Amino acid sequence: MDESYKPNEIEQEAQRFWEQNKSFRVVEDSRREKFYCLSMFPYPSGRLHMGHVRNYTIGDVISRYQRMLGKNVLQPMGWDAFGLPAENAAIQNRVPPAQWTRQNIEYMKGQLKRLGFGYDWDREFATCDRDYYRWEQWLFTRLYEKGLAYRKHAVVNWDPVDQTVLANEQVVDGKGWRSGVAVERREIPQWFLKITDYADELLRGLETLSGWPENVITMQRNWIGRSEGLEMDFPIAGGDDVLKIFTTRPDTVFGVTYMAVAAEHPLSVRAAQSDSDVAAFIEECGHHGVTEADVETLEKDGRPLGIEATHPITGETVPVWVANFVLMSYGTGAVMAVPGHDQRDWEFARAHGLRIKQVIAPWDETTPCDISECAYTEKGVLVDSGQFTGMSFEQSFDAIAQQLERTQLGRRCVNFRLRDWGVSRQRYWGAPVPMLQTEDGGLVPAPELPVELPENVEFEGVRSPLLNLREFLQAVDPKTGRPARRETDTFDTFVESSWYYARFCCPDNEAAMLDERARYWLPVDQYVGGVEHAVLHLLYARFFHKLMRDEGLVDCDEPFANLLTQGMVNAQTFFREHDGHRQWIPPKDVIVQYDADGKIVGAAHRKDGLPVGVGPVEKMSKSKNNGVDPQSLIDDFGADTVRLYTMFTAPPDQALVWNDSAVAGAERFLSRLWNTAARHVNEGAAPPVDLSALDSNHRDLRRKIHETIAKVTDDIDRRQTFNTAIAAVMELLNALGRFEDRSEIGRAVAREAISSIVLLLAPIVPHIAHSLWFALGHETPVVDAPWPKVDPSALVKDEILLVVQVNGKLRARLAVPADADKGRVEELALSDANVRKFIGEKPVRKIIVVEGKLVNVVC
RNA sequence: GCGAAAGUGGCGGAAUUGGUAGACGCGCUGGAUUUAGGUUCCAGUGGGCAUAGCCCCGUGAGAGUUCGAGUCUCUCCUUUCGCACCA
Numbered sequence: 031m032d033e034s035y036k037p038n039e040i041e042q043e044a045q046r047f048w049e050q051n052k053s054f055r056v057v058e059d060s061r062r063e064k065f066y067c068l069s070m071f072p073y074p075s076g077r078l079h080m081g082h083v084r085n086y087t088i089g090d091v092i093s094r095y096q097r098m099l100g101k102n103v104l105q106p107m108g109w110d111a112f113g114l115p116a117e118n119a120a121i122q123n124r125v126p127p128a129q130w131t132r133q134n135i136e137y138m139k140g141q142l143k144r145l146g147f148g149y150d151w152d153r154e155f156a157t158c159d160r161d162y163y164r165w166e167q168w169l170f171t172r173l174y175e176k177g178l179a180y181r182k183h184a185v186v187n188w189d190p191v192d193q194t195v196l197a198n199e200q201v202v203d204g205k206g207w208r209s210g211v212a213v214e215r216r217e218i219p220q221w222f223l224k225i226t227d228y229a230d231e232l233l234r235g236l237e238t239l240s241g242w243p244e245n246v247i248t249m250q251r252n253w254i255g256r257s258e259g260l261e262m263d264f265p266i267a268g269g270d271d272v273l274k275i276f277t278t279r280p281d282t283v284f285g286v287t288y289m290a291v292a293a294e295h296p297l298s299v300r301a302a303q304s305d306s307d308v309a310a311f312i313e314e315c316g317h318h319g320v321t322e323a324d325v326e327t328l329e330k331d332g333r334p335l336g337i338e339a340t341h342p343i344t345g346e347t348v349p350v351w352v353a354n355f356v357l358m359s360y361g362t363g364a365v366m367a368v369p370g371h372d373q374r375d376w377e378f379a380r381a382h383g384l385r386i387k388q389v390i391a392p393w394d395e396t397t398p399c400d401i402s403e404c405a406y407t408e409k410g411v412l413v414d415s416g417q418f419t420g421m422s423f424e425q426s427f428d429a430i431a432q433q434l435e436r437t438q439l440g441r442r443c444v445n446f447r448l449r450d451w452g453v454s455r456q457r458y459w460g461a462p463v464p465m466l467q468t469e470d471g472g473l474v475p476a477p478e479l480p481v482e483l484p485e486n487v488e489f490e491g492v493r494s495p496l497l498n499l500r501e502f503l504q505a506v507d508p509k510t511g512r513p514a515r516r517e518t519d520t521f522d523t524f525v526e527s528s529w530y531y532a533r534f535c536c537p538d539n540e541a542a543m544l545d546e547r548a549r550y551w552l553p554v555d556q557y558v559g560g561v562e563h564a565v566l567h568l569l570y571a572r573f574f575h576k577l578m579r580d581e582g583l584v585d586c587d588e589p590f591a592n593l594l595t596q597g598m599v600n601a602q603t604f605f606r607e608h609d610g611h612r613q614w615i616p617p618k619d620v621i622v623q624y625d626a627d628g629k630i631v632g633a634a635h636r637k638d639g640l641p642v643g644v645g646p647v648e649k650m651s652k653s654k655n656n657g658v659d660p661q662s663l664i665d666d667f668g669a670d671t672v673r674l675y676t677m678f679t680a681p682p683d684q685a686l687v688w689n690d691s692a693v694a695g696a697e698r699f700l701s702r703l704w705n706t707a708a709r710h711v712n713e714g715a716a717p718p719v720d721l722s723a724l725d726s727n728h729r730d731l732r733r734k735i736h737e738t739i740a741k742v743t744d745d746i747d748r749r750q751t752f753n754t755a756i757a758a759v760m761e762l763l764n765a766l767g768r769f770e771d772r773s774e775i776g777r778a779v780a781r782e783a784i785s786s787i788v789l790l791l792a793p794i795v796p797h798i799a800h801s802l803w804f805a806l807g808h809e810t811p812v813v814d815a816p817w818p819k820v821d822p823s824a825l826v827k828d829e830i831l832l833v834v835q836v837n838g839k840l841r842a843r844l845a846v847p848a849d850a851d852k853g854r855v856e857e858l859a860l861s862d863a864n865v866r867k868f869i870g871e872k873p874v875r876k877i878i879v880v881e882g883k884l885v886n887v888v889c
Numbered sequence: 890g891c892g893a894a895a896g897u898g899g900c901g902g903a904a905u906u907g908g909u910a911g912a913c914g915c916g917c918u919g920g921a922u923u924u925a926g927g928u929u930c931c932a933g934u935g936g937g938c939a940u941a942g943c944c945c946c947g948u949g950a951g952a953g954u955u956c957g958a959g960u961c962u963c964u965c966c967u968u969u970c971g972c973a974c975c976a
Contacts, residue, residue, distance in 0.1 A: 073976050113976065186974075197974040245893055249971075252892050322972050326890035355890090359973090374890090448973095455974065523976070562970060564893075597894095598970065647968080653975075678914070679901055685894090685969060692901065692915045698929095699914085705929095749905065757903075757913035764913090833909045838957040840909055842943075864943070878956055884908050888956045 031711045031805050035704035037668030037697075037797070044800040045146055053813055054105065054148040058550045062102040066551045067093040068531050070559030070567075071108045074134035074156075075115055078141045079650055080599040080676070080688060081560060083660045087673045087794075088596055088682050088752070089558045090147045094793035095746050096555075097148075098817040104551055106534035107142065107149040109135050109156035112460045112523045114197060115652070120459075121489050127459040128485035131158060141661065145669045146796055148813070153537050157526035162533065163461035164480030165543035166525055171464055171475035172581060178224045181473065184452055185294070185320055185359070188216035192492045195456040198321050199653065202611065208492065215316040217294065221454035221463055221519060225573050229254055229446045232572055241592030243683065246564045253565045255447025260431055262366065262440040264289060264339035266297070267347050273297065273339050274362045276445045281426040284415040285368040285389035287379065289339045289350045290332065292358035297350060301335040308333050308352060315354050322357070330355050330378050342439035343430070344416070353378065359449055369405065376405035389415050451570065453522045458487065458494040460520025467515045468507045477508040481516070494518060527567055528574035531557070531589060544583040552584055553591045561595040561683070562649070568593070594750055597685040601656040603645030604633055614655035615642055647687055658688050670795035671697040677752040677794055700798055703763060703791075707784050707802050715807070716777040721823075728779045729824075731769050735783050736824040738762040742790045743817070752794065759790055781806070789818045834859045835886040836868040852879050859885040 048054065058064075069089030072082050086107075093105040109131075116127035123130070135156060142149070155162050173179040187196040191209035195218075200207045225232075233254045236247050259278035266273060273289060291297050293315035302309035311333045318324055332353035339350050355374065356365055369379035369386040379386050388401045390410045399406045409423040418426045434440025454463055462483055464476040484502055487495040496502055496518040507514040535548040559567075568590070575589040604620045605612040615635065620642055622633045633642050650657040663672050675696040680686040710716075724732065738758050745755035766783045769776070785806060792799035792812045803812035827848050832855065834842040842862045846855060856877050859865060865887065872889040879885050 070976095075976090110976070115975080195974075199975040201974095249893050253972085255892095320974090323890075326972090328890090452973075457974090522974070524973095527976085560970095560976095561894085562976085565971060566973065567976085600969070649970075651975085681902085684902090687901085687969095689901070689915090695914050695916095702929095744905085751903095751905085753901090754903070754905090754913080760913055831909090835908080835957075838908090838955095840943080843909075876956065878908090880908060884957095886908075886956055 031708045033705060033708045033712070035701040035798070037670060037700070040801040041144075041146065041669050041797040044797040045143065047800065047811065048146075048148065048813070051811075053811070054150050055152055056102060056104050056150050058547055059102050060550070062100075064104070064551060065093075065096040065101040065556070066104045066535075066554045067096065067556045068106065068534070068554045068558070070557075070563065071110050071527070071530060072138065073110045073113055073115070074131055074138055075652065076134045076137070078138055078145075078660055079657045080660055081596075081650060083145065083672060084599055084676045084682070084686070085558060085560065085596055086142065086145065086147050087676050088594065089556075090673075090796075091677065091746070091752060091793040092556050092558070092594075092750075093148055094796060094813065095817065097813065098789070098792065098815060100816065104534070105147075105149055106153040107147070107151070108154050108530060108534065109158075110523065110527050110530070111135065111156040111158040112520070112526060114199075114457070114459075116459045117457060117489070117492075121492055124488070126485060126487055128158065131156070131459075141664075144664055145673065148796070153534050155530075155533065155537050157461075157523070157530065158459075158483075160480050160482050161540065162530075162537075163483075163521075163526065165533070166461060166521065166529065167464040167476070167479050167481060168543060169529075169577065169581065170521075171479070173223065173577065174465070174475055178227065178577070179221060179453075180224065181219050181221055183217045184220045184222075185215050185217055186220075186456075187320060188214045190214055194492050198319070201319060204317060204319060212317055213319075215318070215320060218456075220452050221465075222450040222452050223573075225451045225570075226446060226448055228573055228576055229256070229448050231576060232448075232569065235572065235588055239588060239590075239593075242590075243593065243595055246561075246568065246593065246595055249564050250569055253448065253569065257445050257447075259443065259445060260427075260434065260440050261362075261443040262342055262434060264342060264348075264366070265439075266350070267338040267340055271297070273350065273364050275364050275366045276361045276443065277366055278445075279368070279371065280430045281409070281412055281415075281418075281421075281423045282368040282371045282389055283341075283343060283366070283430060284412070284418070285370045285387045286341060286348055286366045287369060287385040287387055288348050288367045290353040290356050290365050290367050290375075290378070291335070291350060292356040292363040293352055293354065294358040295352070295356075295363045297335060297337065297364075298352040301337065301352070305333075305336060308335060311352060318354065325355060325357060328354050330374065330381065332378065332382065342434060342437065349384075351382075360447075361445060370401045371405050371407055373405045373407060376401075387414070389413060451522075451524075451573070453525055454519035455522055456494065456518075457520055458483075458489075458496055460523060461526065462496075463517045463519045463521060465517040466505045466507065467517065468510070469512050469514065474507060474509065474514070476505070476516070483520070524567060524570050525574075528570045529578065531571070532575075532578065532584060542583075543581075544578065548583065549585055553586050553589055556592045556594065557590040558594045558596060561597060564595060594682060596682050597680070598649040599686050599688060600647050601650050601658060601688040602647055603654045603656045605643045605645050607643070612643070612645070614645070614653070616655050617658065650688070663693060667693060667697050668797075670700055670797050674700065674756065674795050678756045679753065681751045681753050683750075699760060699763070700795060702767075703787065704798065704802070706763065706766065707788070707805065710777070710780055710784055711805050713772075713777065716781040717774055719778045719782055720775060723775050724779070725775075727769070727771060728775060731765060731779050731783060732821075732824040733827070734762055734765045735779075735786050736820050736822075739786060739790065739818050740820045740825070743820070746793070755790070756794065759787055762787060786818050788812065789815060830882055832859070832882075833884045834862060834865050835884065836865055837888060838886060839868075841865050841868050852881075855879055855885060859887065 067089055069086050093103050097103040111131050116131050119130045120127045187201050189196050189206040189209050191211045196206055201213050206213055257278045260280045261276050264273040293312045302312050332351045335350045337350050338347040340347055367375040369375040370388045371390050391413045392399050392410045412418050412421045412426050431442050462481040464481045466474050503516050505514045505516045531554050532544055532548050535551040536545045539545050571589055578584050604615040619636045620633050633644050635642050648654055675693045741758045742755040745751050788799050788802045799812045829845045830848050832844045832846050842864050846858055869889050874889045876888040
C-alpha cells in the first residue's frame, strides 16, 4: 500500500465506484426504516459558494451516517432555477435566461459530484422544467377555484425610467439600481395566496415541531404574530364613513387624542383632493421604500386631514392625521393614537402639539410615572376613564368589549401580523401564473396546462419579453370562445421552493403532482439549510404542505420533522466609492494589513496597490462580491480536506467568518491518518483482539477507542456538532500515535483503533475512508458498513480523577478508587496537604460531593 | 424601529445537566531530521509576579442568585441574520 496520501487519485476512484455501482440510487422499501435527508437546493448562480459546500456537507454527513445505521436513505438534489439573476445576465450578455441557467446547472452539478456528495441523481430536476412547474400551475388553479388564490391591488417599487417593477434589493438608497432615479411607490393588481386562512394552524403546528431549533420556532411565532384585542369603529364626523382600527390595549381607549391613517388610506386620498398640503405629503411618502425596516426607521411625520373621528365611548371628537409610520398593508391601515401610553404616539404628539392624556397609572404609587417625560407603556390601573376607572387591564378589556358589543361600535377580535402572500412578479424568468383575463375584465384559469414559458426570447431593455410576445399573450376564453389576454405575471420563486421536497419523491410522475411514494418518504426526516430562511421559505413550505394535504396529496401535517439551520458563511467586504455609491471588490483582489492584535488596519488593491475601503463583515453574497470560491480549494486540497475543514472549523448552526489559513491543518490530519493506516497495513495482517490477553496499555487504548465511538455517535446523532466529533477522532489518532506496542496483541488493538477511525470518519471524509476500508481487507464498501458499536466492558475504569475545591477554588486533583463511597471520598479530600493548607484554621462548614466528579469544602 | 441569535487566548473553537476554563486545530517560539527551503517529528504557547506557587487575575461591560457562574437572572454595549419583490 502506498504510504503517501494522494487525494486526487483516491477521490476519483471512489467517485467512479459510487457512480458505477449506483450506490446512492434508492427505491421505496416498506420493510426498511426510511430516512429522507434534504439540503436546501441551490439557485444556479454559476458556481458553488462556501455556503453551499457547508450546507451540502452537513446533509451528506447525516445521510451517510443514517445509511450506516441501516436505514433506507433518500438524499436528492435539484435546482431552484427561476429568479432575477438570470434576467440580469440575459440583459447584460444577451443570453436567454434558460440557456444561462442550464449552463450553470451543468457546471455546478460537476462541482457537486467532485465533492463526493451521495445524491440519487436519478431524481434531479430544475424548477424551470415544464414538468415541474406545470403542477404548481395546476395547484394554483385548484386554489383559485377554492377561493384561496385571489387578486388585489398592492404596493410595488416602480422605476419611472425603466418602466418596471423593482425588487427591494434593486432599490439602493431610494433609487433604482440601474436608472439611478428616485423610485415611486405604485399600486398594481397582484395575485395573492390566502396564507392568513392557515395562520392559526401554522401557529399551532409549531408546537409539534420538537425537532426544530427553538429560535426558528420563536421567529415564526412572532412573524405570524397572533394578538387578541378589539376592533373599534370611530365614525367620521359629518358623514357615513367609519374609521376601523384594531388595538391590543383597549384599556387605554380614554387616552385617545388623535387618529392616524396610512398615506394610501381612502380618507387620506380623499383629503388630498382638496388639500394641497396633504397631497404633497402623500406624494412625498410615495418616495420612501416599502420595506418594514424603511418605514419603521423613518423620521415620524404627518399632516392633519381636517376631519374628525368620534370616540366610540366618550362621544368626543379627535382629529384624524395621515402619518408615514402607519402601513396600509397592516390591519386596517389606521390606528388610534394614545400618546400617554405609547412611545411612538407620544413622540408624534410632541412634534405636532397634540394632546397627551394619562389614563393608566402604576399600581404601586411609588413607581415614577411622568407622562410629560415619556409615555407610560406598562399595564396598570385605569384612571380618568369614566365608569372603567379603577379597573385592571383584564377587567377593563372585558368591560369595554361588552359595552362596545352592545353599542355595536366594536368587537373582540384576533389579529395576525401575518399578511397574505403576494405571489405574482412582473418578471419573465418564472413560472407563468396560469390565468386569463377575458374581454369583460373577468378572470379565468388557463384551460390547458402547463402554460409554458417561451424560452427562446430576447430582452429589449429590462421589461419582460412576455409583454411583447403576441403568441403568448393571445388566448381564448374557454367559456365564450372570445379572445382573452394571458396573464404575464410569473410566480414568486418561493412558490417553486415551497414544494420541491415533495416532488423529489416522485419526479417522474407525468399524471399527478404527487403519488403514493410521497406518502412513503414524507415528512423529510432531516432538513438542512441556511438560517436566513428561518421565516419566509420555511413558513411558505409549511403552508404549501397543508395546501397539498387538503388536496389529498400528502397525509402528514408538517413537511420537515427535524431542521438544522446552518449558520451563515460571512466574510469581510471591501469597496471603492464611485459617484457616491460603493463598488464592491472581491477579497481575493485585496491585500489586507493587520496590526499586532490581528485587527485590520488597512487594505490595498492587488492590481494597483491603491487603498480600498474596508466594509463590514457580512454574509457572502453576489451583491457584496465577498464570496470565496471553493473551487480553488477543491483543486488544491481535494474534496475530503474541504469537507473536513468546513465541518471542523465551527459548529454547523453558528456563523462562520471565513479565514482560509487553517485548511492545511485538515489536510495534515488526513495525511497522518493515511500514513498510520498504510504503515499498519504494510506490516501484515493482525489477529483479532483477544480480550483476555490485554495489559493496562491495551486496555487504555481500547477505552479511548470506545469512549471515542460513544462521543462521536452522540455528537453526530443527537448534538449535530461535527466539529467536536472530529476533534475526538483527532485525539484518538494522537493516542494511537503514542501507542508503540508492535506485538501481535498490540497490533490487534491498533487495528481496532484504525478501523474505528475509518468508520467514524466515513460520513465526513468518504473518499479516504473508502480507500482505507478496502486496504484494511474488507470486501464490501465502507458506505455499506455498519456504524461501530460501543463495547461497554472497554469503558470500565478502576480509578477516577476527582477535583477538590476549597470554597469553590480548585486546590487538588485526586485519583480515587471508582467504587469509593462518599465518606471515603471526603476523608481522602480532607487529608490532602494542599487542601488542608487552604482550609487552615477555619472550621469546615459543609462538604459538597458531586459523585464521580468533584468535592467542594466550604469553610 | 421590530423579531432572533452571538460575544471565551494572536485566530477558529471546546467546556453536553450550574461543577477542573482554553479540549482539538491554526499560528507562533525553540529543538531534531534535511545541502537549503518545504515536509515530518519532539517540546512550549491566556495574562501577571522582588515570592514561579497545582499562587493571583481572567470568558464584551456592570450588577445579582449560588458552596460554586463562560453557563442562570437583570441592565447596557458590540456584531450578525430576518423584516414579506435577493435567493
